[in-house]
Amino acid sequence: xxxxxxxxxxxxxxxxxxxxxxxxxxxxxxxxxxxxxxxxxxxxxxxxxxxxxxxxxxxxxxxxxxxxxxxxxxxxxxxxxxxxxxxxxxxxxxxxxxxxxxxxxxxxxx
Amino acid sequence: xxxxxxxxxxxxxxxxxxxxxxxxxxxxxxxxxxxxxxxxxxxxxxxxxxxxxxxxxxxxxxxxxxxxxxxxxxxxxxxxxxxxxxxxxxxxxxxxxxxxxxxxxxxxxxxxxxxxxxxxxxxxxxxxxxxxxxxxxxxxxxxxxxxxxxxxxxxxxxxxxxxx
Numbered sequence: 001x002x003x004x005x006x007x008x009x010x011x012x013x014x015x016x017x018x019x020x021x022x023x024x025x026x027x028x029x030x031x032x033x034x035x036x037x038x039x040x041x042x043x044x045x046x047x048x049x050x051x052x053x054x055x056x057x058x059x060x061x062x063x064x065x066x067x068x069x070x071x072x073x074x075x076x077x078x079x080x081x082x083x084x085x086x087x088x089x090x091x092x093x094x095x096x097x098x099x100x101x102x103x104x105x106x107x108x109x110x
Numbered sequence: 111x112x113x114x115x116x117x118x119x120x121x122x123x124x125x126x127x128x129x130x131x132x133x134x135x136x137x138x139x140x141x142x143x144x145x146x147x148x149x150x151x152x153x154x155x156x157x158x159x160x161x162x163x164x165x166x167x168x169x170x171x172x173x174x175x176x177x178x179x180x181x182x183x184x185x186x187x188x189x190x191x192x193x194x195x196x197x198x199x200x201x202x203x204x205x206x207x208x209x210x211x212x213x214x215x216x217x218x219x220x221x222x223x224x225x226x227x228x229x230x231x232x233x234x235x236x237x238x239x240x241x242x243x244x245x246x247x248x249x250x251x252x253x254x255x256x257x258x259x260x261x262x263x264x265x266x267x268x269x270x271x272x273x274x
Binding site for chain 2: 024025026027028031033035036037038039040042059061062063
């Protein structure tokens with residue numbers, strides 16, 4: 001696998017965890033999208049009961065796929081990081097942290 | 111007349127006039143360069159404004175297409191929607207191509223819209239080819255409404271820069 005892809009996944013993971021990038025919901029429940037000036041990145045979960053499968057695709061300005069990676073054709077570590085990116089992207093897009101914060105606040109007020 | 115020439119020669123007025131002439135020529139040259147530059151700048155500003163007005167027109171059309179897409183989702187007119195997505199994506203892509211100086215935020219908004227409509231288009235094409243169940247129109251429109259809001263913001267910000 002291209003080492004730049006590994007770097008990209010590392011950076012996406014780090015920036016997502018630190019709330020530096022804004023993942024958004026899409027029309028597909030299992031796909032989340034983040035856009036930059038020239039490219040967009042989508043992370044998707046195609047897992048089923050038997051195995052985990054995560055895919056990351058890079059789109060250019062025209063919405064065409066310029067590169068992609070799947071968790072079933074990369075190292076165990078990278079596959080795990082893809083899963084982490086997906087989970088964090090989903091939490092960010094769905095506003096999970098805000099929801100948990102507000103729930104805890106409500107519970108503290110009772 | 112002879113007295114006048116004699117006066118000019120005796121007082122070196124010719125030399126003084128040459129120096130003054132040179133000085134005036136330099137000032138005149140400077141003024142000409144300044145005027146030409148000012149005119150060139152004005153032409154560039156007009157050209158930029160024309161590009162912006164053209165961009166505003168394309169983005170307004172794109173917003174109208176998004177609103178039409180919202181309506182077509184509600185009407186579940188899935189068969190005609192892929193063409194609308196394509197028209198919309200072409201408009202958004204052409205704006206990015208014609209405006210390389212767009213701000214980072216504006217580029218991100220346009221790119222996001224292209225990405226979101228690419229995913230919607232793939233979903234609808236997939237449903238049409240596999241005869242799967244219709245998607246939830248309200249969920250699709252939640253995404254479309256967000257893109258309309260983003261595009262409106264870009265549109266207003268570009269409008270505010272025309273003539274400035």
